[in-house]
Amino acid sequence: MSVQDKKLKHKEDFRIKILSAAKKLFVEEGIEATSIRKIAKEVGISPTTIYLYYKDKQDIVYALHLEGCSLLRTQMQALMHVDHPFERLKAIGKAYLSFAVNESGYYELLFVMKEPMQFLADRGEGSVWEEGDRVFEMLIATIKDCQQEGFFVGMDTQTLSLQAWSTVHGIASLFLSGHLEKLNNLLFSEASKAEFLERTFQLYVSMLETIK
Amino acid sequence: MSVQDKKLKHKEDFRIKILSAAKKLFVEEGIEATSIRKIAKEVGISPTTIYLYYKDKQDIVYALHLEGCSLLRTQMQALMHVDHPFERLKAIGKAYLSFAVNESGYYELLFVMKEPMQFLADRGEGSVWEEGDRVFEMLIATIKDCQQEGFFVGMDTQTLSLQAWSTVHGIASLFLSGHLEKLNNLLFSEASKAEFLERTFQLYVSMLETIK
């Protein structure tokens, strides 16, 4: 291994070290409470050393967001084998909601926080959220398959996909932000907390089945 | 006017002064960039003086959120006279989306940020988001009216209401967070930006019409 390769490896190793420290902290204490200084302490280096491996904090946040993206994509990819497209669509929706609940930190990073999108915007006007695109692509493909099987005939695929995403994102984000909990009209007990996502999702599914 | 009344008035005047300074800053520079120190400078007082009138920053954020709530409620209230309940439902949905676009700062304060809900949670476990409740109540009432007119027969009113809210919130929040913009699959031009909200909303409306 040449010296140059060693350097690159060292650089990559450190990037990973920093990132996993960041992830550990942000899982344990939340994304807001995760500072550069705490990450540095976790890795055992000086705070400024981090800037040799990441441009700034947004860069770290973006890198973390990429990890979340690939995790979600992996989970959804496992469902792409489901034969019947409408069943697959339902499975994807459920998986998305599960991801929101079980990986709430990642979910906020991917779909709620502005930072990752701002990072892309800073990178240039025409920059694209490729990792998000890949995930969304699976939804589009599934809905296209549905249409070929006679579902949603004559409807615009893109609008349909965006609407499906909006629906699950809407309920997931209201849930995670704590808004549902504080709404008296929904006076739900601890037990039925997660059930609320399920019920709303099921209603949407039944609406999709009706319009067929 | 007694001395005690004068004191109360002075206190209330100052609370309003601080709040409108906060609102001005957060409209001009965004909510993130609005600090206690900047608010104080805007009012022309010392930063610590603010703590004589508001418990902490979260308290100010919550007060600001209340103003946003009443603004949204006012706008929606103006639609409650629409006779046909389904037409009213559509009008409410449009008004909600308009609020999200035209009062994006308030929208984030009301439905995206965790702080106001955290403020309630800190106030006690059984605390309720009354102002939000009042807005949501209008949606529930409208959907109930729809059901009495033969729409959505046999469906759960609460779930239906929550699902309607989720749908519009989903598209609004994805739009405001910048996620839609960076999605290549949606490659939308500047002109069609707002159109995306409209299209997705219309699709939902047509779905509601279909299930009738």
Next chain:
DNA sequence: TTAAAAATATTAACAGTGTTAATTATCTTT
């Protein structure tokens, strides 16, 4: 092997943040 050069890491520092304690100024009451 040693001296120069380059890469890497650290400390010090800046300009901010929210917030509290101690101190000063102002107003109210006796």
Next chain:
DNA sequence: AAAGATAATTAACACTGTTAATATTTTTAA
């Protein structure tokens, strides 16, 4: 006018992200 209560301020703490200057280590060249 003096005493007491209220209001407002300054000073300070413990943080934040980030940059410049300095020190250390590693690599290259003589």
